[in-house]
Amino acid sequence: MIELLAPAGNLEMVAEAVGNGANAIYVGPRGWSRRRDAFEMDDAAVRDSIRIAHDGGAKLRVAFNTNMQSREIPDLLRRMETLVGYGADGAIMTDVGAIAVVHRHFPELTIHASIGANILNNADVAFYREIGVSQVVADTKLTLRELASRKEQLDVGIEILIHANYCYTYLGKCWMSPYHRLERTIDDGGKDLFKGSPNRGGLDYRVCLEDWQLYSGDTKWEDHVALKNDAFFLLDDVPHLIDLGVHCLKIQGREYAVSLVGAIVKFYRDLIDTYEAHPKGERFDLVPWKGRLAAIQPGRDAQRSRGTQALLAEGRIPVAAIRRH
Amino acid sequence: MTRSFELNTTISNLRDLKASDLSPYDAIYLGNITCRLYEANLLEHLDDLREAIAAVKVQGKRAYVTSYAAPRNDFLPKLRKALAVAVEAGADAVEVHNLGVLKIVHETHPGLPVHIGGLANVYTDAGAEVLKRFGAMRITPNYELSLEEIGQIQRQVGLPMELLVHGKMPLGISDHCFLLDYEEAWGVKCPDLCQQDLFLKQGDWAMKSIGKGVLSGRDVCMLEHLPQLVAEGRDCFRIEAVSESPAYRLEVGRVYREALKQAVAGMNGMEEGWWNTLRNHARVGLCNGFYFGGSGMEYLGARRWAEASGPGRPGTDLLQLSQVKGVIR
Numbered sequence: 001m002i003e004l005l006a007p008a009g010n011l012e013m014v015a016e017a018v019g020n021g022a023n024a025i026y027v028g029p030r031g032w033s034r035r036r037d038a039f040e041m042d043d044a045a046v047r048d049s050i051r052i053a054h055d056g057g058a059k060l061r062v063a064f065n066t067n068m069q070s071r072e073i074p075d076l077l078r079r080m081e082t083l084v085g086y087g088a089d090g091a092i093m094t095d096v097g098a099i100a101v102v103h104r105h106f107p108e109l110t111i112h113a114s115i116g117a118n119i120l121n122n123a124d125v126a127f128y129r130e131i132g133v134s135q136v137v138a139d140t141k142l143t144l145r146e147l148a149s150r151k152e153q154l155d156v157g158i159e160i161l162i163h164a165n166y167c168y169t170y171l172g173k174c175w176m177s178p179y180h181r182l183e184r185t186i187d188d189g190g191k192d193l194f195k196g197s198p199n200r201g202g203l204d205y206r207v208c209l210e211d212w213q214l215y216s217g218d219t220k221w222e223d224h225v226a227l228k229n230d231a232f233f234l235l236d237d238v239p240h241l242i243d244l245g246v247h248c249l250k251i252q253g254r255e256y257a258v259s260l261v262g263a264i265v266k267f268y269r270d271l272i273d274t275y276e277a278h279p280k281g282e283r284f285d286l287v288p289w290k291g292r293l294a295a296i297q298p299g300r301d302a303q304r305s306r307g308t309q310a311l312l313a314e315g316r317i318p319v320a321a322i323r324r325h
Numbered sequence: 326m327t328r329s330f331e332l333n334t335t336i337s338n339l340r341d342l343k344a345s346d347l348s349p350y351d352a353i354y355l356g357n358i359t360c361r362l363y364e365a366n367l368l369e370h371l372d373d374l375r376e377a378i379a380a381v382k383v384q385g386k387r388a389y390v391t392s393y394a395a396p397r398n399d400f401l402p403k404l405r406k407a408l409a410v411a412v413e414a415g416a417d418a419v420e421v422h423n424l425g426v427l428k429i430v431h432e433t434h435p436g437l438p439v440h441i442g443g444l445a446n447v448y449t450d451a452g453a454e455v456l457k458r459f460g461a462m463r464i465t466p467n468y469e470l471s472l473e474e475i476g477q478i479q480r481q482v483g484l485p486m487e488l489l490v491h492g493k494m495p496l497g498i499s500d501h502c503f504l505l506d507y508e509e510a511w512g513v514k515c516p517d518l519c520q521q522d523l524f525l526k527q528g529d530w531a532m533k534s535i536g537k538g539v540l541s542g543r544d545v546c547m548l549e550h551l552p553q554l555v556a557e558g559r560d561c562f563r564i565e566a567v568s569e570s571p572a573y574r575l576e577v578g579r580v581y582r583e584a585l586k587q588a589v590a591g592m593n594g595m596e597e598g599w600w601n602t603l604r605n606h607a608r609v610g611l612c613n614g615f616y617f618g619g620s621g622m623e624y625l626g627a628r629r630w631a632e633a634s635g636p637g638r639p640g641t642d643l644l645q646l647s648q649v650k651g652v653i654r
Contacts, residue, residue: 067448067467070477096424097451118446121398123425130428131455141500146398169497169538170395173444175469176496179541179621180530196620197469199446208497212525214534217608221511225525228501316528319620 009039009254018056021269031191036203066201103132205315349578492565
């Protein structure tokens with residue numbers, strides 16, 4: 001059965017996602033995942049998340065999907081050892097070196113290559129497979145044909161983002177935010193939070209969403225240029241993905257409200273269950289599902305818009321100096 | 326004994342290669358990593374690639390063939406052919422930004438030296454160790470790393486670290502060229518669209534657009550820090566001029582060749598003419614990228630950003646290196 005993977009930025013969200021039918025939850029240990037620290041957890045909260053997930057029959061993955069500093073890898077191993085000891089079922093990772101080191105130390109741990117690894121072709125998948133990855137998140141820009149080829153040719157689990165953002169750039173290949181503002185903040189555990197660098201685990205100021213003017217030399221050619229960035233819900237493709245045999249459908253959004261995440265999880269749980277119970281070969285009517293999704297979308301869009309405006313404003317604040325968290 | 330160094334740059338097509346005076350450089354990376362439709366991209370025009378490799382080598386320079394930053398499955402057959410041409414024509418190395426391509430090179434051309442490009446996302450010494458096992462012989466760490474982090478990788482892994490010392494650094498790679506939306510309105514067609522010296526601006530924020538990606542608006546400039554880089558053991562330096570004119574490639578290259586000669590000889594001279602040259606070529610100013618641990622668009626050092634950027638352009642406050650040292654842990 002296909003797995004439904006949901007985000008959790010706090011304990012309440014873990015319970016909400018599990019209660020609405022998620023098969024697995026992912027959380028970010030503070031300082032180590034691709035979100036600002038407000039949506040990450042300390043070790044005690046990760047331990048409680050594991051308990052809630054396991055009590056509800058779900059798995060829990062920890063996202064260590066930053067590109068950390070070399071000197072932070074020993075800290076990563078200590079943190080991983082603690083969380084594996086608590087019962088974490090898998091790790092979501094990006095840095096090839098960290099993946100190789102963690103695989104060496106925890107050979108039984110399932111490692112998922114994060115969206116930030118920007119795995120684009122079958123040779124990429126084979127590379128990550130060779131260093132210890134058993135599941136990969138497909139880039140949002142890949143086509144069903146590319147995914148089908150991957151599924152046929154490679155012994156690897158495929159995760160598909162069904163609620164996420166479709167950015168102008170490839171994820172993991174964007175440095176617009178830290179170019180404009182990078183704040184070095186050290187937390188109590190000594191971890192550099194790299195505020196402004198999503199690749200390194202800090203928040204993303206979403207600089208790309210600025211209202212740009214386009215110049216050729218000194219001449220203005222366009223007054224308003226918007227680089228592509230759409231938050232999407234996958235719907236039409238979900239039946240095809242299930243038929244294709246992908247392993248996991250993943251929802252992004254640790255930063256959203258608990259109730260919204262719960263509603264999204266419930267929607268996809270119902271969709272998956274209904275489709276899987278539907279007689280094979282018969283037409284599956286998606287119209288009612290489009291109606292349900294249309295009721296969820298405005299709330300998501302409003303929350304995202306407020307978040308973007310706040311981040312763009314924060315991105316304009318001068319960096320003063322290093323500070324302790 | 327005076328140490329040797331390598332100064333290199335990037336050229337996308339045969340036209341640009343023929344128009345460029347390569348005298349300041351020891352090596353040239355050939356090909357455009359962002360777009361298959363870039364005008365006569367050497368990675369797609371393999372007869373041109375063969376001719377380009379020969380043209381570089383006949384001048385006594387090393388010829389490196391680069392490869393795509395974000396190759397999908399349908400890129401790979403042509404890329405395999407380009408790699409074969411690189412081997413046949415005697416290229417001195419290939420540069421890879423994609424780990425799948427690294428695996429392909431390692432399996433199909435095990436003797437071919439591999440340079441890891443800045444978009445392969447080498448952030449850690451452990452990551453560099455993995456890539457070394459796949460045949461990497463030189464690494465450009467991700468542009469987001471500080472000099473301190475780069476030094477640690479070099480010490481642990483023992484491979485040369487290549488640094489972008491001048492030019493526009495990549496800030497994003499895309500599969501979508503938004504410039505195509507404007508073909509009709511501007512009356513400019515692909516592949517000429519991305520050659521229009523385009524900048525996205527908002528307030529004091531600026532990025533150079535190349536259609537399927539963005540580069541830093543400001544030119545990374547490490548001129549006054551070359552003695553430090555040399556002292557730290559760096560000896561491979563890149564002028565990123567892929568989106569620039571032959572004049573930029575020559576004049577900026579000459580400045581760095583002279584400055585590097587002085588730096589490796591233990592001298593620390595800064596000629597005013599060098600700054601004039603860099604100022605004339607930097608449309609929206611200079612920065613240090615991420616080398617000193619701060620935001621990529623900052624300029625840190627003895628030269629004020631405004632001074633380095635020329636009159637009539639907005640300046641920012643000077644941050645002294647002593648302040649920066651407090652930032653890097």
